[in-house]
Amino acid sequence: MPFALGLTVVLALLAAFQIALALGAPLGRFAWGGQHRVLPPRLRVGSAVSVLIYVLIDLIAWDRVGAIALFPAGFAEVAMWVIFAYFMLGILMNAVSRSKPERFTMVPVTIVLAVLSLFIALGYGALAAPA
Numbered sequence: 001m002p003f004a005l006g007l008t009v010v011l012a013l014l015a016a017f018q019i020a021l022a023l024g025a026p027l028g029r030f031a032w033g034g035q036h037r038v039l040p041p042r043l044r045v046g047s048a049v050s051v052l053i054y055v056l057i058d059l060i061a062w063d064r065v066g067a068i069a070l071f072p073a074g075f076a077e078v079a080m081w082v083i084f085a086y087f088m089l090g091i092l093m094n095a096v097s098r099s100k101p102e103r104f105t106m107v108p109v110t111i112v113l114a115v116l117s118l119f120i121a122l123g124y125g126a127l128a129a130p131a
Helices: 002-022 041-064 075-095 100-121
Strands: none
Touching: 002 041, 002 100, 041 075, 041 100, 075 100
């Protein structure tokens, strides 16, 4: 469970950041390519949708470690590998951003998310199955 908890903490911080962006905070240089100080409406919607995606990722992670049983059998196991691939792609996308602030903050954050999701996908930190 420590990896799922770590993932939850990082995603909660990212969700707070995305909510701030969606509400018009002047932090756009850290996200969405860093082209806007304050995000335009379409990217604000994207930030709001990101929060929903983070919630889904978190639910899948907790299901995978056995803390909740929300999804059909086997779904969370496969979905965690998809999430790991998503974060690996995120590392690449953030690394090629034209925005230095985005590269220097989001690449390390996404690496942490990828590592945590890999451990969860591999089954580390899962609760012991009842005897």
